[in-house]
Amino acid sequence: MQIVDYKISKEFLKKILVDNKKIIALFHANWSSSSNLMKKNFLKEEEDSYKNIKKMIIDIDKNRELIKKLGINQIPSLVSITKDSLNENDFIINSLRSI
Numbered sequence: 001m002q003i004v005d006y007k008i009s010k011e012f013l014k015k016i017l018v019d020n021k022k023i024i025a026l027f028h029a030n031w032s033s034s035s036n037l038m039k040k041n042f043l044k045e046e047e048d049s050y051k052n053i054k055k056m057i058i059d060i061d062k063n064r065e066l067i068k069k070l071g072i073n074q075i076p077s078l079v080s081i082t083k084d085s086l087n088e089n090d091f092i093i094n095s096l097r098s099i
Contacts, residue, residue, distance in 0.1 A: 007062050007063060008058070008063055008066055016054055016056075017081070019054070021052045021053065022052065022053045022054070022080065022081065023053070023054045023055075023056060023079075023080070023081040024053055024054070024055050024056070024078065024079070024080055025055075025056045025057075025058055025078070025079045025081065026038060026039060026042045026055075026056070026057045026058065026076060026077070026078050026079075027058050027060050027063075027067060027072050027075055027076060027077040027078075027079065028057060028058070028059065028060065028075055028076045029059065029060050029061055029075050029076075030059065030061075032075055032076065034075075034076060035075050035076040038076040038078070039057055039076070042055070042057065042078075043057075060072070060075055
């Protein structure tokens, strides 16, 4: 599990996408009670059930450009990102590479 409370760089995202088959990202804000509740539950999830999946918690206040590019308009938001996204419910990796 990685908690990202800093602005994410393009290089950081590219490395994560290369090293993992899937990313489960929770976009949250520390000032939101519903975000904090979801973060608490997300942290409780056992890591063993997420083999080959990178879990991340991303602070929206430090990553406004990223949430805008991804079209995230509410918090908390739980997002699944895969390398070979073909499903419309997943993000297409090419859109992430353009960040």
